[in-house]
Amino acid sequence: MSTRQRSTRAKAPKTYAESDGEPEKESIMKVDTEEEAAFPSKASSSKKVAGRKRGAPSGGKPKTGKPAKRRRNQLQGKLEDFKKLPLELKFEIFELLHPRILMLISRTNHEYRELLLSTDTVWKQSRLRSGMPDLQAQDITERQYILLMFDKTCHGPVQMNWSNCARLCSSCRYDTKTTEAQLRKFLATLHPRAKECAKVTKPFDAGSYYVCDGGYRIPRGIKKLSDKLNKMNKQEVDDFVAKRLALKAAIAEDAKNICDWIDEEHSAKDGTKAENQEERARQIKERLLAMGWTEESLTMSFWYYNSRVQQPRKLTDTIWHRVEGPLLQDMYRHLIEERNRRRRFALHAHYSELLQSHSKSDLFPSRETFLSLPSVKALWLEKTNPLPESIDATGYAVFDAEKWSVALPSIQAAILQYQEEVEALAIARLTAGYEARGLPIPPPTEILDDPRSIFRYVPPDPPGDDWRDADLVFPFPAIHAKMRDRQDGFGLRRPCAACAAEFMSVKEVKVLGGYVGGNTLRAELKL
Secondary structure, X not given: OOHHHHHHHHHOOOOHHHOOOOOOOOOOOOOOOHHHHHOHHHHHXXXXXXXXXXXXXXXXXXXXXXXXXXXXXXXXXXXXXXXXXXXXXHHHHHHOOOHHHHHHHOOOOHHHHHHHHOOOHHHHHHHHHHOOOOOOOOOOOHHHHHHHHHOOOXXXXXXXXXXXXXXXXXXXXXXXXXXXXXXXXXXOOOOOOHHHHOOOOOEEOOOOEEEEOOEEOOOOOHHHHHHHHHOOOHHHHHHHHHHHHHHHHHHHHHHHHHHHHHHHHHHHHHHHHHHHHHHHHHHHHHHHHHOOOOHHHHHHHOHHHXXXXXXXXXXXXXXXXXXXXXXXXXXXXXXXXHHHHHHHHHOHHHHHHHHHHOOOHHHOOOHHHHHXXXXXXXXXXXXXXXXXXXXXXXXXXXXXXXXXXHHHHHHHHXXXXXXXXXXXXXXXXXXXXXXXXXXXXXXXXXXXXXXXXOEEEEOOOOOOOOOOOOOEEEOOOHHHHHHHHHHOOOOOOOOOHHHOOOOOOOEEOOOOOOOOOOOEEEEOOOO
């Protein structure tokens, strides 16, 4: 063990659970060394290698940075007036502080530490003002009680539990586990009633052993309790065990009261935080309405869920000037996205009308392809990254019939061009299929009507354990219509546009036999 580790271990305080039965008045917890003695392999794995100090590189002089003179000069003399106050007045001031603040003050310097360690009344009055419950067990001092509640020091290899009066870090939690066989062997060497007197973390098998985080650990202080019990006669053992059981019952009741108080504090804190957030949101909404935003535009901009709105801090003019620009940018972006989504959805009905009335409905593009046509896209898509002053937040038209009528001829021309491209692609794929099999190729005007010209579409593998849909085996243009309906979500157990592909965009394979991966298309000639 290094010098640094020995000094840390020597300075670690000690608790009642690990002592001989009398409460310690000057400290709160000590890292238990019983597991290291019983299970040396576990102890060696949990030791940390002490690193060199910052600013002291090997082979050179330690670095000495320049002190922050300006900052020190600004703070110098701030507490001179407080030091001149009478001792009784200082104590009255300390009693008005929150216990956590009092704990931090006791660590400021030696003067305040000695002053606060000289009395327990200040700690008690501070605790009572905060509403912390009284302890029935009275096994720790007021200062130890406050340190247990608000300190962040690791107290040893046990899980944080108010019945154990200790907290721990993740290293102690996971590096001090042992096996059930080792625990049985260790407990067999102790006094038969030692386990009955020791504090516990979590019971396992009706209190036979103690387990937490999926591993076994020895109860805290059980070795010292066993040594003490071995020195007593039967009557002394019975009296001592009775006192320990009464103490454990009182500590368990204290633990319940502490947990209830913590829950109440958290609930009160959450309630205050929610009230402050609502007040901040109300003030921001008033400012936005004054800027010209409407209720509808605010709903579409999702302003209420913005992180700059959901803050408990009070809204001041300075804070508003800082968050106004980023907040408006996010609101405008969400507003445009929501408007585009609603315009896009409004075009679904017009797509269905064109599909049903078209003479070549089997060659009609899918809904996604239709909405991505340049002439259609111009009807619903706005620019997505505007400046705050470049958009009207007062209102908009979900569907403009006049614009639709003007764009309809160009839309029909784009659909006709799409159908010609699909037919040409089908002819090219079938021609490649005939060539791969060494068969005579029919003329381009007859190849689509040839009874041998069949396509096979293999759907993609669905996520999870769901089964895949059956393959689609159809001639052209029926295969195009089936793939289009699949992409639009018709006839699917689980509609998903991302799980399908169109005839033009699907991956083409030329495998004549064997397994073919999902979401693929091939010309499967029927011979």
